[in-house]
Amino acid sequence: MTMKIYTKTGDQGETGLWGGARVPKHHPRVEAYGAIDELNCALGFALASMAGEPSLAELLEELRRIQSDLFILGTFLASPPDKRSTLPAALRSGLGEEKTAALERSIDRMTAELKPLQRFILPGGSIPGAALHLARGAARRAEREACRLAQDGGGEARAIVYLNRLSDYLFTAARWANAKGGAAETEWEAPR
Numbered sequence: 001m002t003m004k005i006y007t008k009t010g011d012q013g014e015t016g017l018w019g020g021a022r023v024p025k026h027h028p029r030v031e032a033y034g035a036i037d038e039l040n041c042a043l044g045f046a047l048a049s050m051a052g053e054p055s056l057a058e059l060l061e062e063l064r065r066i067q068s069d070l071f072i073l074g075t076f077l078a079s080p081p082d083k084r085s086t087l088p089a090a091l092r093s094g095l096g097e098e099k100t101a102a103l104e105r106s107i108d109r110m111t112a113e114l115k116p117l118q119r120f121i122l123p124g125g126s127i128p129g130a131a132l133h134l135a136r137g138a139a140r141r142a143e144r145e146a147c148r149l150a151q152d153g154g155g156e157a158r159a160i161v162y163l164n165r166l167s168d169y170l171f172t173a174a175r176w177a178n179a180k181g182g183a184a185e186t187e188w189e190a191p192r
Contacts, residue, residue: 013025015030018075018078018079018080018083018084018086018087019079019080019082019083019086021080021083028145028148028149028152029077029078029080029149030078031145031148031149032077032142032145032146032148032149033074033075033077033078034145035138035141035142035144035145035146036070036073036074036077036142037074038138038141038142039070039135039138039139039141039142040067040070040071040074041138042131042134042135042137042138043063043066043067043070043135044067045131045134045135046063046128046131046132046134046135047060047063047064047067049127049128049131050128050131050177053128053180053181055180055181056128056177056180056181059173059176059177062106062173063173066166066169069095069099069162072090072091072094072095073094073095073159073162073163075087075091076091076094076095076156076159077094077146077149077156077159079091094156094158094159095158095159095162096158097158099162100158100161100162100165103162103165103166103168103169104165106169106172106173107165107168107169107172110172110173110175110176111172113176113179114172114175114176114179115179118187119187119188120187120188121175121185121186121187121188122185122186122187122188123136123137123174124185124186125174125177125178125181125183125184125185125186126177126178126181126183128174128177128178128181129174129175129177129178129181129183130174132170132171132173132174132177133170133171133174135170136167136170136171136174139163139166139167139170140167142163143160143163143164143167146159146160146163147160
């Protein structure tokens with residue numbers, strides 16, 4: 001028997017969290033893990049835009065790992081703190097500090113290959129670069145939602161740190177992808 005994709009359990013504007021609790025779909029916890037899902041979709045688009053680009057192979061591998069990490073983070077945020085002990089062991093603590101440290105190492109590696117920024121730049125450049133800038137914007141939104149959840153007492157500080165660093169990573173990755181593809185960055189011109 002094939003499982004149906006629709007359950008009709010959300011037709012009244014509620015959804016289930018890990019552990020069975022039902023909350024409105026606009027609940028801060030749902031907003032937080034929903035923003036993680038949107039970010040993961042944006043990364044999927046970025047990955048698709050890089051297909052067949054050998055110079056971006058290393059970045060593709062990193063982004064696939066990040067997508068998996070975001071699935072862990074989304075599951076963690078979908079779990080009320082009092083239900084996290086029932087999560088599978090690999091998901092209980094969300095993302096550890098080593099994931100943030102890995103992002104920092106990658107940022108440093110890519111930055112070493114880039115010209116130093118002199119001015120603000122506008123999102124764009126190559127299609128992969130623009131897609132990564134789009135994902136960066138989604139990461140910032142996910143970070144804001146995680147902050148809101150933390151303010152309401154149900155967040156996780158490590159999630160906020162990871163998402164903050166991930167947006168820095170995606171900004172750097174966009175610049176790096178543009179440089180690898182020979183796409184110029186457009187500097188922002190301040191009004192005079």
